[in-house]
Amino acid sequence: MYGSLSRLRSDCLETTEKMTNQQDTPAEDGAVEHSGPTHSGFVALIGPTNAGKSTLLNRLVGAKVSIVSHKVQTTRAVVRGIAIHNNAQIVFMDTPGIFKPRRRLDRAMVTSAWGGAKDADLIMLLIDSERGLRGDAEAILEGLKEVPQPKILVLNKIDRVRREDLLALAAAANEKIAFDQTFMISAENGSGCDDVMDYLAKILPEGPWYYPEDQISDLPMRQLAAEITREKLFLRLHQELPYSSHVETEKWEERKDGSVRIEQVIYVERESQKKIALGKGGEAIKSISTASRKELSEILEQPVHLFLFVKVRENWGDDPERFREMGLDFPH
Ligand SMILES: Nc1nc2c(ncn2[C@@H]2O[C@H](COP(=O)(O)OP(=O)(O)OP(=O)(O)O)[C@@H](O)[C@H]2O)c(=O)[nH]1
Numbered sequence: 571m572y573g574s575l576s577r578l579r580s581d582c583l584e585t586t587e588k589m590t591n592q593q594d595t596p597a598e599d600g601a602v603e604h605s606g607p608t609h610s611g612f613v614a615l616i617g618p619t620n621a622g623k624s625t626l627l628n629r630l631v632g633a634k635v636s637i638v639s640h641k642v643q644t645t646r647a648v649v650r651g652i653a654i655h656n657n658a659q660i661v662f663m664d665t666p667g668i669f670k671p672r673r674r675l676d677r678a679m680v681t682s683a684w685g686g687a688k689d690a691d692l693i694m695l696l697i698d699s700e701r702g703l704r705g706d707a708e709a710i711l712e713g714l715k716e717v718p719q720p721k722i723l724v725l726n727k728i729d730r731v732r733r734e735d736l737l738a739l740a741a742a743a744n745e746k747i748a749f750d751q752t753f754m755i756s757a758e759n760g761s762g763c764d765d766v767m768d769y770l771a772k773i774l775p776e777g778p779w780y781y782p783e784d785q786i787s788d789l790p791m792r793q794l795a796a797e798i799t800r801e802k803l804f805l806r807l808h809q810e811l812p813y814s815s816h817v818e819t820e821k822w823e824e825r826k827d828g829s830v831r832i833e834q835v836i837y838v839e840r841e842s843q844k845k846i847a848l849g850k851g852g853e854a855i856k857s858i859s860t861a862s863r864k865e866l867s868e869i870l871e872q873p874v875h876l877f878l879f880v881k882v883r884e885n886w887g888d889d890p891e892r893f894r895e896m897g898l899d900f901p902h
């Protein structure tokens with residue numbers, strides 16, 4: 571019905587064409603023929619919250635598949651983004667940031683992140699170079715010692731720090747764990763990202779691709795649509811509200827005129843939070859809805875009618891069904 575996101579309908583078309591020119595021979599029917607054996611594998615993006623994991627995932631896939639915000643704890647469950655580089659299909663697993671969990675949802679998020687690491691062929695530890703090893707990074711390095719897969723270190727946000735500080739940070743992290751490689755990048759402006767892709771394409775094992783060539787994510791459209799609205803909520807609302815809310819797509823109706831009607835519910839925990847989510851005269855919900863609708867029409871390439879409802883569900887943070895919807899195991 572709503573297939574997974576496809577590469578060719580995204581803005582990644584340009585990248586795909588570029589790769590076609592450089593590496594592959596286009597067959598007569600326009601399909602891409604690859605010379606030499608194919609490589610494939612799963613790479614887990616692990617790191618403290620706000621390190622830029624989702625920004626990097628989107629950059630490497632060449633389209634938006636995971637939401638991004640300046641706030642901590644944006645990503646809640648593992649999101650797979652699929653990239654093709656040279657002869658390799660690289661399946662990136664964006665994971666929730668790892669931090670000291672307090673609520674039940676926190677525990678589920680952190681468990682999901684470490685679960686992502688277990689499923690991977692290679693672990694990519696992403697560190698915000700400006701923050702360095704302060705806070706959760708230290709504990710993650712400790713935890714990674716127990717993980718047997720090969721690991722690479724990626725220092726992100728190099729646009730914010732001096733080169734000397736970067737070298738010191740790389741040395742300090744490599745003292746704790748011997749990483750196979752260290753990269754210095756900016757996920758935001760793309761600097762250094764090609765080197766990471768070249769390395770991964772080479773190092774991942776030979777084998778058939780896991781997904782069809784044009785697929786860029788395994789997230790169903792309904793779920794991505796809910797995530798886009800949650801992103802706008804994170805960007806627009808302050809304090810605790812984003813963390814106390816959850817978005818679900820309830821209805822998806824394709825119309826004869828080529829447009830789509832989408833109904834979504836924003837769950838909050840208290841009546842007072844509902845008031846904040848709506849804003850004075852409905853101003854907050856209107857601006858969240860406008861921003862989400864605009865982005866959804868771009869992704870779907872069709873007009874979108876978006877209807878948002880805010881519902882109070884006191885204990886959604888303790889409801890196993892909500893966790894299932896998010897793709898998380900319910901911790902007891
Ligand atoms: N200056 C700069 N900012 C960046 C860079 N990469 C990411 N950011 C910003 O860092 C913030 C966090 O980015 P996210 O991609 O949401 O981080 P994350 O690691 O996925 O965070 P969680 O999902 O909460 O664990 C956003 O405001 C990004 O715009 C970078 O290379 N340079």
Ligand SMILES: [Mg+2]
Binds near residue numbers: 637645665
């Ligand atoms: Mg994220």
